[in-house]
Amino acid sequence: MIQQSSIEFSVIHTEELYLLQLPALLTVTEAVAFRTKCRELIETKPTPSKIILDFAQTTFIDSSAIGALVMCLKAARSCQIELVLWSVKPEIVAILELAGLDRQFTIEAETLPLEPSSKSQIEATHPSIQSRTKRAIDIAGAIVGLGITAVVFVPIAIAIKLDSPGAILFSQTRCGHLGRRFQVWKFRSMVSDAEQLKAQVENQNEGAFFKNTHDPRITRVGRFLRKTSLDELPQFWNVLCGEMSLVGTRPPLPEEVDRYEIANWQRLNVKPGITGEWQVHGRSKIRNFEQVIQLDLRYQERWNLKYDLELILKTIVVLFRKDSAF
Amino acid sequence: MNDLAATEGVIHFDRLIVQTELTAISQILAWFGTFQQSPVTQAIWLQGQIGLVEGFTNAVRHAHEELPRQTPIKLEAGIYPNHLEIRVWDRGSPFDLDALIDRVEQAYPNPIEHEAHWGAALFKKLRDQHSWQIDYRCSREGQNCLKLTKFY
Numbered sequence: 077m078i079q080q081s082s083i084e085f086s087v088i089h090t091e092e093l094y095l096l097q098l099p100a101l102l103t104v105t106e107a108v109a110f111r112t113k114c115r116e117l118i119e120t121k122p123t124p125s126k127i128i129l130d131f132a133q134t135t136f137i138d139s140s141a142i143g144a145l146v147m148c149l150k151a152a153r154s155c156q157i158e159l160v161l162w163s164v165k166p167e168i169v170a171i172l173e174l175a176g177l178d179r180q181f182t183i184e185a186e187t188l189p190l191e192p193s194s195k196s197q198i199e200a201t202h203p204s205i206q207s208r209t210k211r212a213i214d215i216a217g218a219i220v221g222l223g224i225t226a227v228v229f230v231p232i233a234i235a236i237k238l239d240s241p242g243a244i245l246f247s248q249t250r251c252g253h254l255g256r257r258f259q260v261w262k263f264r265s266m267v268s269d270a271e272q273l274k275a276q277v278e279n280q281n282e283g284a285f286f287k288n289t290h291d292p293r294i295t296r297v298g299r300f301l302r303k304t305s306l307d308e309l310p311q312f313w314n315v316l317c318g319e320m321s322l323v324g325t326r327p328p329l330p331e332e333v334d335r336y337e338i339a340n341w342q343r344l345n346v347k348p349g350i351t352g353e354w355q356v357h358g359r360s361k362i363r364n365f366e367q368v369i370q371l372d373l374r375y376q377e378r379w380n381l382k383y384d385l386e387l388i389l390k391t392i393v394v395l396f397r398k399d400s401a402f
Numbered sequence: 403m404n405d406l407a408a409t410e411g412v413i414h415f416d417r418l419i420v421q422t423e424l425t426a427i428s429q430i431l432a433w434f435g436t437f438q439q440s441p442v443t444q445a446i447w448l449q450g451q452i453g454l455v456e457g458f459t460n461a462v463r464h465a466h467e468e469l470p471r472q473t474p475i476k477l478e479a480g481i482y483p484n485h486l487e488i489r490v491w492d493r494g495s496p497f498d499l500d501a502l503i504d505r506v507e508q509a510y511p512n513p514i515e516h517e518a519h520w521g522a523a524l525f526k527k528l529r530d531q532h533s534w535q536i537d538y539r540c541s542r543e544g545q546n547c548l549k550l551t552k553f554y
Contacts, residue, residue: 101427101428101431103424103427103455103459104424104427104459104463105424105425105427136431136451136455138427138452138455138456138459138521139456139459139520139521139523139524140459140520142520142524143516143517143518143520144517146513146514146516146517146520147517149514150514150517167448170445170448170449171448171452174449174452174524174527174528174531174532175513175520175523175524175527176513176527177513177514180513180514333445334443334445334446
């Protein structure tokens with residue numbers, strides 16, 4: 077017994093593109109109407125090239141809405157229609173992630189002005205995400221960085237292997253733009269069973285993140301790699317893949333994001349970076365979680381291409397100064 | 403079953419009684435909004451919110467399918483120093499939620515395959531990936547209680 081609400085979905089369209097504005101709550105009471113509307117748009121002749129689902133107003137979706145979204149995605153795919161979700165709030169991303177669907181959908185920033193324009197309160201995505209120049213710098217930087225990595229790879233690999241048995245590289249799940257999870261790559265600087273030993277090591281940081289200056293799990297070679305930041309080199313691969321940027325915010329662990337207060341979600345509005353404010357201003361001297369968040373938010377406020385380049389240069393200077401890392 | 407309001411160290415407790423009507427969802431969401439407070443993190447609160455709504459719609463659409471819309475559904479939630487607990491009370495005939503949760507996952511290994519049964523799939527994810535304790539049992543006087551518990 078599903079009560080159908082008389083909900084109306086507003087649609088804006090240009091020749092080949094349809095934008096469907098979704099209501100504040102997309103639940104079992106709206107799902108039937110939503111499915112019908114999606115099907116109608118998908119079956120429109122001539123077939124649209126792109127359908128945009130505008131989530132700007134939406135604060136909650138339930139299992140029925142998820143089912144309807146999956147139906148819509150499958151139907152669109154079978155008709156070769158691009159289906160894109162716009163202005164998706166972190167709360168909704170969290171639900172899609174819970175359902176294991178966050179990677180199935182294309183979540184895109186609002187980029188095209190549509191006529192007639194609707195002045196709804198669309199949360200602006202950070203301009204650094206939309207900058208093609210920033211992406212171009214990232215790709216160029218990543219290629220240079222991977223070139224350097226290739227040169228030093230063999231000696232580092234031998235040193236790691238001789239010092240402590242186990243893998244050469246180390247990967248860890250981190251949260252990127254809008255909390256999307258990815259594997260960050262580094263040279264291994266700890267013993268192989270470091271994660272299991274984590275609980276035994278006293279956490280010297282206040283707040284929600286894990287860092288310890290005199291961590292006994294760090295190997296001798298690892299200490300050198302960290303001091304020189306050589307352990308970070310494989311991250312250029314993450315930059316090339318677009319999961320990270322050369323400059324950005326510090327990529328948090330999923331457990332850290334789980335412990336975020338609402339205000340901290342804003343940190344996920346930009347891509348994480350190999351370097352950033354926290355590397356240049358203080359590096360390991362920063363002990364407090366709130367300080368890191370503050371630096372991340374400051375980066376978002378001040379961001380422009382020149383600022384990125386400045387941070388890259390400052391990072392290089394810091395790298396050659398002695399007390400930079402551990 | 404112990405009384406949630408009287409459990410030691412309760413930080414915030416509230417109860418809401420609604421009818422068997424899906425339109426109550428917005429009222430339920432507004433009610434649960436007051437549970438967005440320390441020590442419940444944003445992530446746990448969001449998980450609790452989806453669990454609560456799924457529990458409620460499950461009661462309306464399945465447990466109370468044959469019952470009049472005046473049949474009350476009781477919702478309770480409590481924040482404690484070390485856990486968040488949510489209870490949804492219905493008056494339908496008892497059924498095996500655990501079996502349904504397990505069956506759903508076996509039937510649909512790929513998330514994109516299924517358009518239905520997402521409610522059970524979400525419960526399974528909360529239980530297996532986010533360590534929520536999910537317990538559905540028949541109690542006194544023909545009432546069923548869905549209990550969702552998350553230790554911080």
